[in-house]
Amino acid sequence: MAAVSDIVLQVGGITPFTTIDFPGRLAAVIFCQGCPWRCQYCHNRHLLPAGENGKYPWEEVLRWLETRRGLLEGVVFSGGEPLLQRQLPEAVEQLHRDGFEVALHTSGVYPERLRKILPSVEWVGLDIKAPFDEYDVITGGGNGERVRDSLGFVLAFGKAHELRCTLDPDFFNVERAEKMARQLVEMGANHLVLQSCRDEVHRRKRPVSKEIIASFERFLPSVTCRL
């Protein structure tokens, strides 16, 4: 691997080893700096400001990955929002040349960028945060129609993927859960992973009522609880 690169990527953090962020692969996670949204429950707030110099220059990341060759099978781009990085497609290509498979975690905020990069990545984790018409409540102004488009691209392309929802108990009630589940089914999605959100002070998981979970299960063929 040549650890020389003219690619500019704002990297705000690295998890050197994970078995859960890229199904079936031993992987490292690269956290990209910057996100246009401001979800109340975001647990990576230090990664949100865009335009800040990343903590790790991309060349340094490549040099480190070189020492992991043979130990890691994949690299996950997470964030923040990785698709904010204009040179992400080039970085993905570079990692492929170096023998790594690549996964992408995204909020779906940039559907066109996602559409273009889909053929190049091996797996996508797409967040579904709320019914598409109520996204602004969770994201502080974000437009859920972008996520609807992103989901449409992922499903149409047939890319290996996971849809996951962080359940904010202050937001979700039975009505909203059912509405979101129906919207997903109408688009052809058949599986959803439910995750807890954590309270800001103690980082404890916030409980989710059984009624909310049952509301998703009523409509979606498959629901996995990671609560």
Ligand code: SF4
């Ligand atoms: S989209 Fe993700 S990274 Fe951005 S604010 Fe929301 S939870 Fe945080």
